[in-house]
Amino acid sequence: MNVLVLLGGILLLLMTIIGGRKGVRSFFALFFNFAVIIITVILLCSPDINPVIVTLFACVVISCINLFYINGVNSKTKTAFLSTIICIVILLLFIIFVTNKSMIQGFGEEEIGELGAFSLLVEVDFVKIAVSVIIMSTIGAITDTAIAVSSPMREIHYHHPDISRKELFLSGLSIARDILGTSANTLFFAFFGGYLALLIWFKDLSYSVGDIVNSKIFSAEIITILCAGIGVTLVIPITTWITAYFFVRNKETNEKV
Amino acid sequence: MNLVGSIYKKMSSKDKVIIAIVLCCFIGSVIFVFNNYSFYDKPIAKIVHTNIEDVVKVSDINGNEDTLYTQHIIAKLLNGEEKGKEIHLTNEYSQSKAYDHEFQIGNELFVKIDQSDKKDVDLTGTIQEVKRDKYLLLIGWVFIIVLLIVGKKQGLFSFISLVFNAILLSYALDVYIHNSSQSLLWICGISVILFTVISLLLANGLNEKTYAAIIATLLGTFVSLLITYLVLLVTGEKGLRYEEMQFITRPYRMVFMAGLFLGSLGAVMDVAITMSSSIFGLYEKNNYISVKALIKSGMEIGKDIMGTMTNILFFAYVSGSIPTLILYFKNASPFGYTISLTLSLELARALAGGIGIVLTIPIGLYTTLFFVNRKRAKL
Numbered sequence: 001m002n003v004l005v006l007l008g009g010i011l012l013l014l015m016t017i018i019g020g021r022k023g024v025r026s027f028f029a030l031f032f033n034f035a036v037i038i039i040t041v042i043l044l045c046s047p048d049i050n051p052v053i054v055t056l057f058a059c060v061v062i063s064c065i066n067l068f069y070i071n072g073v074n075s076k077t078k079t080a081f082l083s084t085i086i087c088i089v090i091l092l093l094f095i096i097f098v099t100n101k102s103m104i105q106g107f108g109e110e111e112i113g114e115l116g117a118f119s120l121l122v123e124v125d126f127v128k129i130a131v132s133v134i135i136m137s138t139i140g141a142i143t144d145t146a147i148a149v150s151s152p153m154r155e156i157h158y159h160h161p162d163i164s165r166k167e168l169f170l171s172g173l174s175i176a177r178d179i180l181g182t183s184a185n186t187l188f189f190a191f192f193g194g195y196l197a198l199l200i201w202f203k204d205l206s207y208s209v210g211d212i213v214n215s216k217i218f219s220a221e222i223i224t225i226l227c228a229g230i231g232v233t234l235v236i237p238i239t240t241w242i243t244a245y246f247f248v249r250n251k252e253t254n255e256k257v
Numbered sequence: 258m259n260l261v262g263s264i265y266k267k268m269s270s271k272d273k274v275i276i277a278i279v280l281c282c283f284i285g286s287v288i289f290v291f292n293n294y295s296f297y298d299k300p301i302a303k304i305v306h307t308n309i310e311d312v313v314k315v316s317d318i319n320g321n322e323d324t325l326y327t328q329h330i331i332a333k334l335l336n337g338e339e340k341g342k343e344i345h346l347t348n349e350y351s352q353s354k355a356y357d358h359e360f361q362i363g364n365e366l367f368v369k370i371d372q373s374d375k376k377d378v379d380l381t382g383t384i385q386e387v388k389r390d391k392y393l394l395l396i397g398w399v400f401i402i403v404l405l406i407v408g409k410k411q412g413l414f415s416f417i418s419l420v421f422n423a424i425l426l427s428y429a430l431d432v433y434i435h436n437s438s439q440s441l442l443w444i445c446g447i448s449v450i451l452f453t454v455i456s457l458l459l460a461n462g463l464n465e466k467t468y469a470a471i472i473a474t475l476l477g478t479f480v481s482l483l484i485t486y487l488v489l490l491v492t493g494e495k496g497l498r499y500e501e502m503q504f505i506t507r508p509y510r511m512v513f514m515a516g517l518f519l520g521s522l523g524a525v526m527d528v529a530i531t532m533s534s535s536i537f538g539l540y541e542k543n544n545y546i547s548v549k550a551l552i553k554s555g556m557e558i559g560k561d562i563m564g565t566m567t568n569i570l571f572f573a574y575v576s577g578s579i580p581t582l583i584l585y586f587k588n589a590s591p592f593g594y595t596i597s598l599t600l601s602l603e604l605a606r607a608l609a610g611g612i613g614i615v616l617t618i619p620i621g622l623y624t625t626l627f628f629v630n631r632k633r634a635k636l
Binding site for chain 1 (some may be wrong): 264296297298299315317318321322323327351352353354355356357358367371386387388389390392393396397399400402403404407409411412415419420422423426430431433434437452456459460461484485489490491492495496497500501502504505506507509512513515516517518519520521522523524526527531534552556559560561562563564565566567568569570571572573574575576577579580582583584585586587588596603604605606607608609610611612616618619621629
């Protein structure tokens, strides 16, 4: 039996037992997201379409799956969705600038050996693909943080309906600060777990610190981690502000009616 | 300026000291990295002039059309014996830039100077690598500053914990490299305990919440690792393609398992701390809340975080393979073959991490209940 099928089966079983219907939805969300990634890659293969726009579109679809499909359409997922998109756009501009400057696109000399049989002249702009890779690595963490901030804020607003916008914003921010450390940690360990083989290899080749820091693969990885960290941090004030703005405004309009 | 002034007045003297320290570190490190040429042994050159000498259109058997450019570069050496002299370089790059770069005036490169016996001849050389350290530093600072502005004290602590974990990881790898007789899994196991204790203590301080989270994290990671290990045994690793890891001269199955272990750790910690702090929060609000009610609320919280957490790992792992996938598809590789070759390890990691996340929900719930009950018994 195939490893992936068995692991997937165990995950589905556990999610169903522990999460019930929501667990099943979470499992299928993984599937849909996988399909979105594959479709995105196929679209990215076409040199006539701008990769950045494809990525942005993919991010919108992925946020819809992660927020609306798993958690349903309601006020907290709507504000989380809006915040995710705003954060992604800001991050995108930053990453486009960063990848142009630091030239971390494509493959490093350590990776090129295994790709030797392939033609590398494939017409696709790999600088823009690098932008896409960084954003896609982060989108899961950004939607997670956004919903983790907006959801307790709704609870606060529900229990204290007379709370002012500023108070709601400040208490949201204080909840969010507790999440910040663990979100950054999650990404950090995920990336280092994924690149463990590469790190061991760098150590084995006894590269100097200078060699490692300037090498394409290592700097690409660090830049991805840092951009992901910036994204996760940035989405916190955006979500708190948007949630505070919409929830308190809703109350005011309701009173007028 | 009024705004800056009023913010300045509001700050306590402690904040001012911290801001001053951060500013000093920032300015100091930027000045260092922008002038560290003499610390490198390899010659570094800054581009002062470029022009395109040749443009060739190429196409391959799969119908990909690309353009090759030959760029003539004049650069000024910034360190070493030939400092200040100009060097002539040739750079070939393609439109797609998968394995090459288009250089512009101002870029800094590591070069290899060609040896020649003649004097008074222009230096020539080859380009080896781009100098990327200053970009790394600047982006690092953007991250630190955003983290400090948004997170304040917690931001500082999470940064300290990141740095600490990175140092610990590097040290653990050194131990592994120099003592190959030691199993990587043992080294990883010990590091995982240290990672968990340090990160969670720094995030939440010394209290029952943290103890519950630490125990839940360790149990969750070890149980999920055991399940993954059993799955690999039962299936005989059918469907896993280790090709992409074969460049390392070490037992790559071990390295893969260790990476899997480490990769899910952050997510499992996140789930454990969320479970323990929310259940303790409920208990602190109402000391007489029933165990049944705690279990019910705990499971609800668990259901809420399950989906988005598994997605974090999924995207963090799979996205890195996008360039390789594109290259395979553009070289007309069959779809199934490409997916299994490039994504099997990433998908296995994501699924195993997902199992860890989901298992930690009940584990975290019952560990926290144990601590809550102990606290109750004391009252």
